[in-house]
Amino acid sequence: MRGLVAVIKRELVSYFITPVAYVFIVIFLAMNGVFTFNIGGFYERGLADLEPFFSFHPWMYLFLIPAISMRLWAEERRVGTVELLLTLPISTWSAALGKYLAAWIFAGIALALTVPVWITVNWLGEPDNGVILASYVGSFLMAGAFLAIGACVSAATKSQVIAFVVSVVICFLFLAAGLPAVTDFFSGWAPDIVIDTVTSFSFLAHFDAITKGVIDVRDLVFFASLAGAALAANVLIIEQRKVA
Amino acid sequence: MSAMIQIKNLRKEFGPIVAVDGVSFDTPKGEVLGFLGPNGAGKSTTMKMVTGFLPPTAGTAVVCGHDVLKDPIAVKASLGYLPEGAPLYGDMTPEGLYKFIAQVRGIPRPRRASAIDRVKSLVKLEGVMRQPIETLSKGYKRRVGLGQAILHDPPVLLLDEPTDGLDPNQKHDVRRLINEMAQEKAIILSTHILEEVDAVCTRAIVIARGRIVADGTPAELQARSVRHNAVRLRVRASADAVESELKQIATVAGVEREASANGVARCLVLAKPGAVIAGDVAGRVRAKGWAVEELVVEPGRLDDVFRDLTMSPSAGSRS
Numbered sequence: 105m106r107g108l109v110a111v112i113k114r115e116l117v118s119y120f121i122t123p124v125a126y127v128f129i130v131i132f133l134a135m136n137g138v139f140t141f142n143i144g145g146f147y148e149r150g151l152a153d154l155e156p157f158f159s160f161h162p163w164m165y166l167f168l169i170p171a172i173s174m175r176l177w178a179e180e181r182r183v184g185t186v187e188l189l190l191t192l193p194i195s196t197w198s199a200a201l202g203k204y205l206a207a208w209i210f211a212g213i214a215l216a217l218t219v220p221v222w223i224t225v226n227w228l229g230e231p232d233n234g235v236i237l238a239s240y241v242g243s244f245l246m247a248g249a250f251l252a253i254g255a256c257v258s259a260a261t262k263s264q265v266i267a268f269v270v271s272v273v274i275c276f277l278f279l280a281a282g283l284p285a286v287t288d289f290f291s292g293w294a295p296d297i298v299i300d301t302v303t304s305f306s307f308l309a310h311f312d313a314i315t316k317g318v319i320d321v322r323d324l325v326f327f328a329s330l331a332g333a334a335l336a337a338n339v340l341i342i343e344q345r346k347v348a
Numbered sequence: 349m350s351a352m353i354q355i356k357n358l359r360k361e362f363g364p365i366v367a368v369d370g371v372s373f374d375t376p377k378g379e380v381l382g383f384l385g386p387n388g389a390g391k392s393t394t395m396k397m398v399t400g401f402l403p404p405t406a407g408t409a410v411v412c413g414h415d416v417l418k419d420p421i422a423v424k425a426s427l428g429y430l431p432e433g434a435p436l437y438g439d440m441t442p443e444g445l446y447k448f449i450a451q452v453r454g455i456p457r458p459r460r461a462s463a464i465d466r467v468k469s470l471v472k473l474e475g476v477m478r479q480p481i482e483t484l485s486k487g488y489k490r491r492v493g494l495g496q497a498i499l500h501d502p503p504v505l506l507l508d509e510p511t512d513g514l515d516p517n518q519k520h521d522v523r524r525l526i527n528e529m530a531q532e533k534a535i536i537l538s539t540h541i542l543e544e545v546d547a548v549c550t551r552a553i554v555i556a557r558g559r560i561v562a563d564g565t566p567a568e569l570q571a572r573s574v575r576h577n578a579v580r581l582r583v584r585a586s587a588d589a590v591e592s593e594l595k596q597i598a599t600v601a602g603v604e605r606e607a608s609a610n611g612v613a614r615c616l617v618l619a620k621p622g623a624v625i626a627g628d629v630a631g632r633v634r635a636k637g638w639a640v641e642e643l644v645v646e647p648g649r650l651d652d653v654f655r656d657l658t659m660s661p662s663a664g665s666r667s
Contacts, residue, residue: 110451114440121480122439184435188496191399192452193425346402 107194111202112209115176119210128171132214135164140221152229157221158239158315162279162308165250170271172211173254174264176203177342182262186346200339204255204331211247215240235317242314245327246307250275252334259341275307278330282306351376352504352534353398357407360393360558367393369558370407375534375551377503380526382549382566383538386658390558391538392432395506398536399429411504425453428502432509432538434493438482442473442492445481446499453500463499470525471495487518494522498529505529507537511544523548542650545569556658566650573648574601577619579629582642587613593632599623612641 119125136157140146144156180186189199225231254271261267280286282303290299303309310323351374360368368390375381383391396402398409400420408415414422437445446467450460468477471491476484481492494510510526511519526535526548539545545552545566552569554562562569570576583590590613591603599620606614619625626645633640 106454107452110448113451114437114444114448117444118437118439183438184431184433185437187396187401187431188435188437191401191424191429191431192449193421193454194452195421 105198107192108198108202108205111189111194111199112206115203115206116209119172119206124175125210128168128210129214129217132164132168133217135168136160136218136221139164152225152231154221154225154231154236154239155315157218158243161243162246162311165247166272166275166279169211169247169250170254170257170268170275172207173251173271174258174267176207176255177259177338178261178264178267181259181345182264186342190342190346196339196342200255200259200335200342204252204335204338207251207255208248211251212244215244215247232317235315238317238319239315241319242311242323245314245324246311249278249307249327249330249334252331252338253278256334256338256341259338260345278305279307282309351410352412353536354410355394355398355407356409358394358397358404358409359406360390360397360402361405366558368397368404371555371558371560372407373553373560373563375536377534378531379551380530380535380537380549382545382552383536383555384540384542384545384552384654385538385555386540389555389658391555392508394555395429395508395536395538398423399427399506400424426502427504427506428497428500429505430493430497430507430510433512434490436481436489436493436496438480440481441478442468442481442484442495443477445492445496449496449499455500463501467495467499470498472521486513487515490514491518491522494525503533505533505535505537507535509539510537511539511541519544542654545650554654554657561657562653567647569653570648570650572656573650573652574618575616575646575652576648577624577626578646578648579617579619579626580642580644580646581617581629581633581640582612582614583633583638583640584611585613585636585638586611587615589613589636590615590638593636594629597625597628597632599625599628616646 139160140157144160146156149156177186180189190196222236226233253274254267257271257274258267261270277286283306287299287303290302310326313320313323353375355371355373358368358371359366371390371394383394385391393402397404398411398416400416400423408417410416411423412426414426416423440448443464446464447460450463455463468474471494473488473491473495476488481489484492490510490513494507497505497507511522514522523544526537529535530548530550537548549566552562552564552566553560554569562572581590587605587608591605594600594603594617601618601620604616604618606616608614617625617629626643630643633643
């Protein structure tokens with residue numbers, strides 16, 4: 105437990121002692137602004153809600169979350185500090201979980217800094233704050249799932265660039281699983297059950313359900329189990345690939 | 349003295365390559381064991397298995413009574429480890445790194461500051477504790493790495509090439525530090541610098557192609573040199589006369605001539621294995637009435653022994 109806390113602290117601090125954290129937060133907030141007000145048509149819609157704000161989150165996360173997760177293990181493996189970390193008296197699980205939680209907390213901090221948008225919409229009208237809160241929860245959970253995938257990919261390589269690119273591709277597959285681009289590939293030859301299974305992995309579908317204001321246990325379980333599976337794979341990869 | 353490190357038939361295969369091929373030895377408290385071998389002999393791989401970083405293909409290691417296969421966390425808690433090349437988090441400061449290590453290692457909060465202070469003065473990091481590690485010189489980085497290994501004052505230390513890349517003064521400091529700690533700990537250090545073995549080790553193990561090829565005190569290893577007990581001689585006489593005269597001594601194995609000048613012959617008189625020839629050589633020189641300018645008994649060169657052990661075709665078999 106003390107090892108887990110120490111790892112979280114170290115990782116979190118390392119985001120902020122390098123420019124990574126500040127660059128990331130500034131870009132995240134700026135993009136949020138652009139998407140919400142310019143592209144999303146926040147004012148033109150005349151509705152007091154944050155739908156234009158949240159609807160772009162999955163697509164922003166697609167590129168920004170792998171940028172947070174790419175260095176988690178790849179950098180440790182490249183520099184060799186993985187040997188230092190894993191010869192400390194902590195389990196590989198605590199190390200992996202600590203790194204993951206630190207990255208997730210960091211994503212949470214970035215997300216929390218968007219709260220002024222929430223305040224703005226309350227000042228302008230009377231939005232359904234329950235829906236907005238649920239959307240924040242959904243957005244945070246989705247970020248967690250993306251991060252777990254990114255951390256797992258990062259563990260498999262020494263190169264941050266490879267970690268980034270592969271993470272984006274895998275995250276895109278999960279994101280777009282329900283879109284025609286992916287389902288068309290299966291329709292016509294695969295049985296319906298395969299198409300349904302693939303569609304059920306769609307981040308978009310689960311995220312949309314939550315942003316409607318209904319936090320369904322199934323959606324929570326989806327994101328949690330996906331993150332759990334990715335973390336388990338992360339631990340296995342680290343155990344297997346210490347040598348290279 | 350009970351063994352604090354027991355290495356039992358460790359073996360590691362990477363695919364078809366056998367990196368470590370059945371290495372066994374024990375290290376008791378108070379011993380500084382020099383782990384010698386050419387690059388790629390399996391030194392680092394053996395250490396990585398003892399620390400629990402790499403799983404062995406076969407065999408195991410027991411550190412302070414904990415089996416690394418059954419309780420790797422307890423093993424990791426009781427040892428300090430300096431990985432090869434001393435990898436460190438470059439964006440952290442030594443202070444930040446030590447706080448992190450202290451927390452992970454469970455040093456109670458009130459004792460952390462004093463533990464860090466102790467290490468700071470032991471490895472001489474005053475003045476750089478708040479500088480990012482990546483901005484430090486190689487010598488400082490190595491000392492920061494050494495510091496993290498001894499932060500929790502572990503009973504067992506594994507140091508993979510601790511003096512590699514240091515200047516002579518820094519090497520001296522690190523060796524002095526190892527000597528100071530030697531009484532209380534069991535220390536294994538790997539090196540390919542042979543003078544280091546003389547300077548700090550109480551025992552040396554030579555490993556080649558994954559197998560132990562020699563195990564003994566540094567003096568015992570030196571005794572295996574062809575130059576052990578050889579006599580370095582400089583006398584006023586013709587080199588031919590010196591060579592032919594000394595070769596007649598029964599215990600002399602041969603005479604190596606070195607550059608002669610101005611009527612002074614220089615040569616190295618080699619002893620037959622186990623023989624002490626200094627007295628006979630001196631007696632013969634005196635009998636001939638040659639003026640002696642130098643007569644020194646050679647202890648033997650570890651370099652020669654090292655080369656013989658690790659290069660010969662039979663290096664793979666135990667001797």
